[in-house]
Amino acid sequence: MTASFAPALAAARDAAAAQHYPQPGLYVVATPIGNLADITLRALHVLQLVDAVACEDTRHTQALLRAYGIDKPTLAVHQHNEAEAAQEVVRRLQSGQRIAYASDAGTPGVSDPGARLVAAARAAGCVVVPVPGVSSVTAIVSAGGAGGDGQGFVFHGFLPTKAGERQQAVESLRQESRPIVLLEAPHRIAAVAQALAVLGEREVTIGRELTKQFEEIATVPCSGLTAWVQGSPQRLRGEFALLLHGTPVVADEAAPRRVLQLLLAELPVKTAVKLASEITGAPRNGLYEAALAMKDDA
Incomplete structure (x- = not known):
């Protein structure tokens, strides 16, 4: 266990142990998107409490649990086996267990797997308990300064991988006046920057490696996004969250x-x-x- 998290486990028990934790129950647990210190006290307590942790990648989640000093069995539930693996989780829930579900980073079921598992648990009459926490979506909205005027924002997620479909998607986004959150992987960020260039002077806030040691946040016109990406070799690494700023609504004064x-x-x-x-x-x-x-x- 990382020594600095020993007090956190004790604090988690003190702060959260008195709350009610249904048994059986599926606990949808948000985990850090980079900085281990972003875990919540309730998440730490739940991860200590459950009988097993279902997760997107068992190796990743086992390393995360070890960092916090928690030892729990893990079950693989990812995008390729979610429908089938969900039935094993439901069987465990019906036998009386508490099961946590954690994706590789952030809040499950938003862009990561987890939605099918939750749907299967609910269909079987099992209790589902959200344990909220970190999300790259809300992180980039809060840092972009474009979502606080009451109009809200749109979560789009990943653009299509094929160039033609991606460009069509960008054209459809042109019609949306509200801020839009996009997610992207490092090996596709250059292609996405090129696709977004057609939006011209519309601003985009880039969040690269959010919460991690080499975090970068910058706001540029869409026409300048390619130049920003090419500004440093490091910018082709890490995970990206993008906030495409909204377009001003022109009032008809007449x-x-x-x-x-x-x-x-x-x-x-x-x-x-x-x-x-x-x-x-x-x-x-x-x-x-x-x-x-x-x-x-x-």
Whole structure:
């Protein structure tokens, strides 16, 4: 065990042991995307508590557990065997066990495997408990400064691998005004940068190796993404999360007056102004002055 995590295990027991942990139950556990210290206290407690840990890669998860000083049997449940392996997990749940599921990094079932396993457990009537934590999706949104204006964001994930399909996908993204989160592997980032170049000056925030020692976060125009990638040989390594910034919505300043004019033809001034303001969101005072001017012109 890494010595620095010994106090964390004790703190996890102190902080989380008094909570209720259904038995049987499937615990969907978020794990760090790079920095081991990002594990939550509840996740550490659950990983100590369960009978086994189902995971995307047993070697990766066993190394993770050893780093925390936890010794548990592991079961392989990955994208190639998830449907079949889920039945073994369900059998264990039905026998009364607590089982955790962890993907290689981040929150299972978002871009990693886990969704089919959860669906199978729910279909069998088993309890599913989320143990939230790190996600590259929320990490890049928080660092990009483009998702906090109330419009939300779109999670797209990985673009298609074939060049033609990838370019079609990018063209469809052009129509989305909200911020979009993309994920990408190092061996495809150059091709993705080239595909996104058609979006011109639309900004993209790049998160490379998020939470790790050589983390890089930068914001550039899509037209400059290829130059950024080529700026250092190191930038062709590591995992990427990209936040394609939203496009500003251009307000039609004439629309409130057109709505007001139509309403004035049928309604008294005060009623027309009130409805025009509610329909368009334009300030009522300005609409009232415009209504009086329209009446004078008439």
